[in-house]
Amino acid sequence: MATTRTLNKSRQRDAILNYLLPRKDHPTADAIYNAVKEEFPNISLGTVYRNLSLLAELGVIQKISCGDNSEHFDGNPKPHNHFICSECYSVIDLEMENIDFIDTLAATNFNGKISGHNIYFYGKCPNCLKKETN
Amino acid sequence: MATTRTLNKSRQRDAILNYLLPRKDHPTADAIYNAVKEEFPNISLGTVYRNLSLLAELGVIQKISCGDNSEHFDGNPKPHNHFICSECYSVIDLEMENIDFIDTLAATNFNGKISGHNIYFYGKCPNCLKKETN
DNA sequence: CTGCATGCAAATCTTTTGCATAAGA
């Protein structure tokens, strides 16, 4: 049988979500922990991790692996593309036209089933680019 | 001044590289460690990590973050796209036509400098797909 | 009440690092 998951209301989970949803950057669990701690001084890192995992599983938020050895979280669950700065590892949403047709291109000569993709563009972010010009 | 790096020959590094280069899968550092240990019973995990990082920096191999909380390594340094199974997390090379033009699409409305991209397609790998049909 | 959620600490896992020694040039 399928796992039945009944969610109780939780002030902590709400706070985590409220913090993350309006953000444009993509904080780590630890950053979220430190932010939410201002409202809930006793909240624990474990709770933050548990809720972030839960929310990601439910598809309410996204988990992003950008290669700096810690997961980042994105309050926007809809598929979209990211830019990761090779220098400072900041993660930025890219607003670009839909290119889902690449799934079809990828499916050629592949025996598995492709259901989507994540694209990480890389290079230098506006900030690092500016610093460099100095 | 630029950092001058003089590489000595190293049997261990060669063994790591020889193990990785012909592979089609994308093992983790630990998997590589266990494999190379058969030839060098005394090799240490630290040495494996040090050499993998070094080789990745030199552009001889690639480091791949696929979201399972450990880095995978790809003996093919040339840009190409990967498929990651949502179920078993195996990482598979995709052979598909070049779609580098998406960099240009992504650069629209973006103030940073885009120098490339990594695409991770996801879905079910041939193996998991087969099991499911049973 | 009954079960889900939390806080806390300990445990895991992955990766990095310091240091004394070994190997390469």
Next chain:
DNA sequence: TCTTATGCAAAAGATTTGCATGCAG
């Protein structure tokens, strides 16, 4: 002999987990 590489163990980070307790339904 001088520098780079290694092995080992400890350290550092990130994430997970066990458990007793607290809160929601």
